[in-house]
Amino acid sequence: MILEVKGIRKCFGGVVALSDGNLVCRRGKITGLLGANGSGKSTISKIITGVYDADCGEINYNGKCVKYKNPNEARQAGIAMVFQNLSLIPDLTVWQNIVLGAEQKKGIGLDNKCAREISEEIISKLHPGLDINKKVNQLNPGEMQIVEIAKAISAEPKLLILDEPTAALEQAQVKNLFHYMRELANHGVSMIFTSHRMWEVMEICDDVIIFRNGENVASIDFHKEGKDAERIIGYITGDSKKTECEIENRQIAGETVLSIKGMNYGKHLRDISFELRKGEVLGIGGLAGQGQNELLLALAGAYPEMKCEAELKGRKIKLTKPVNAVRNSILLVPGDRQLEGLFLKDSVYKNTIFPKLALKRQPIFTPSKKYRKECEQIVKALSVKTHNIDTPVGTLSGGNQQKVVVGKWLTFDINVLLLADPAKGVDIGAKRDLYQYIVDMVKEKNTSVILYASDSEELIQYCDRVLIMYEGQLVETLEGCDINEDAIVSASMRVNRTTEVN
Template identity: 70%
Template sequence: MVILEAKGIKKYFGGVVALSNGNLKCRKGRITGLLGANGSGKSTLSKIIAGVYRADAGEIIYEGKAVHYRNPHEARQNGIALVFQNLSLVPDLTVWQNIVLGMEKNRGLFLENEEARALSRAILENLMPDLDIEKKVYQLSPSEMQVVEIAKAISSNPRLLILDEPTAALEQHEVKNLFEYMRKLANEGVAMIFTSHRLWEVMEICDDVTIFRNGEDVATIDFDKEEKDPDKIIGYITGETKKASVKVDHGTLNGQVLLGAKIRPKSKNSVLKDIDLELRKGEILGIGGLAGQGQNELMYALAGSYPFVRCEVRLEGRNFLLNKPGDAIQNGIVLVPGDRQREGLFLEHSVYENTVFPKFGLPDHPLFIPEKEYRTECEQIVDILSIKTPGLDAPVNTLSGGNQQKVVVGKWLSFDIKVLLLADPAKGVDVGAKRDLYEYIVKLAKDKGVGVILYASDNEELVEHCDRVLIMYEGEIVASLAGEEISDDAITAVSMRVKR
């Protein structure tokens, strides 16, 4: 039975067309994958259904009636809940307070706090049973915050649950818990819309998929009637037959050692323990392991941005300490952080301003900005990385996630990069943009001899692109995989080892 149908939805933001002709059907008890490249319109459609935006044309038919919800609260009251990609949590409230926020029950003048706590525990028992509901949200890890966002949506007993990139911050066992709970909800008749850039997740959990490209739906595939063909789906998403992966040739590494690093903790606050690593010229060195084992801290240490360790580096025969980010940047070590919105970009500033900003911190930067030269450089970067933007002066927050990530990479391209640090660079990036990013990264390593250190939460990215993979556990490197040893099974097996 169809519970919701979106017909001919159009949405414009200024002169930008977000949706030109969006159509979607959702059925009770079924999980519908909503797929497409970043900027294809899928998140916009989800937000229109959930009352965040109002459509400029078209109609939403929900439970047999045309609806126009004015805000997400009104949609939740009518049985539609959205798990936001950008979290909607209140940092200073507790876990349980966030879960029931906006849906609290009263007993006279007083809130039913114990009932709310019991509801929160019941939901989290299925998703993350060890999570302390009395913790404030700002004390949580990214994966814990994501689970709270999901629990918040579930707490309203929705009849239609929209999950927009809910797994991006989750570990694999947490994804498994979520999928089990989604199947439980589907068996109870709940309809779901599920968006993910990880195709294996779509294949595993979805009953059917609708694919968007350039603001309109281009295909619907019912997995009860058609086979699950990832290449076919990628073809619809990108409009090309080219595959999304850039498979590395696991050959013998003969390049000279480019970088040697010795990291030693100097504070009890350090997540990292003693770490020694080497990176060869032109090598893509992967950093794997379960989330939260010190991978991000390692990247920050190598970028001169982790104050709890002493990081001594030997780069191209020169020894120096990384005490601050400027030390790393001036020596050709640059970081693409995992959270582009908080750490990589000035969202309300233009593509041009974000691209040239790192130059201003250089000690030899001229007093007057060479505007013409910088704009020419920016145009070249936009062209090299195929950044889709209305122009150099477009605010970066108007770009899709994948194009924002290309700007984060692009701002370093005018530097003499020797070591490129990538902290989960493809997180929340669609398959087409992911392919473009990795094609360029591989080219940078193999053609120009740049050393790349890549942390990815998705093992598939490590398997596809890395010459070696170092596995981290509790702040130290516990294993090294090379060549044909690198596989998803091997990374998972070593990552889940028992500490000696």
């Protein structure tokens, strides 16, 4: 046993993040740390690495009781962590970020040759072909995540904590990471791995520890007890509700709500044309970084220089400003909720009413009573866990923050809802709630949805059609029984597929 954590308690103000946190990690094993957003997983990981101080409890590492003052002290002792929020410097290169803070000296200067060699060795296993001389600000989100992982691995830790490392990765990158993780484990490195994707946990972990409401509620050794996904999910959610909602594959033959012709934006979007029908969930698939996010941002009016012909319900519209999209009820749930979707220091209430400021007709005085009532209804409808609507949204768990990002549009009469990877980094229960609400909205209100998801399972389960993007173009349409894992992967990699987009 390399790590044993006992009776950890941590409060932030009046909020109990951990009430009785216990955790064990064995040498050379990969332990899954699971639980809903806000269950205490990230908090206990940050206490182990010295980001936070525990209010009480103890940490035994390598046979000694330890308490680190900061992550650097933990790193020097052999504990490294891959954080959910990236700690990279955008203007530095890949290799400079990987060795940052742990540079080796050569004479009076730094040994840059050695640093490049170390970086190249790690990157070649995680992401073959990634140029280590590229600046981080030139990378896509998945590549940035790879660099963050490489940075932790470069410290040659005895204990590696990975907190949601795969959220921004495509499946091939996840496979490379898992292969490297198993190689590290075979050399005696212990790992704590957090993910909301059950197949990842089943594939890579030797055992799992499950947290709920600030304490661990179960420990399962896969080698002794086997792998039972439903059992694990039951512990995570605390109930036996089905974890996925269902939507049947339907043939959508209704009126065209949105028509896009000849959309072009630099190298990101090239001659994009498609139609969205009323009551349709239209998926956008493909390998990460092929223009999916840019497509949704363009539809939301983020690029003034973007060129296209757009019609909404037969009426020509311009998508050159976000305000135009909002006034036409083309509404975006962005992929990065913290950077693009929320004002973290402001309350749930202020975040919810902010979009209304884009409406053409504004009352002289803000109808606070009306807006507060609407906000409370949204919080109730989406089961947002918050003390009250005046709570700063930045203090909520990731899943509840994402519900607020979706919820701020629910008082609008939605023509098109744009979802950019809405369940990324969201726990199983919150994902179920989000998608169930969206599915119900599609059925009851005939809402039209465009969904980009990095997890192809979400596309398979919820979409009526899937458009595959490759190098900024729409290259294939999948419908009905063709919406499956093999077809999506083949189309994404351009493997012997010829179906045209329509």
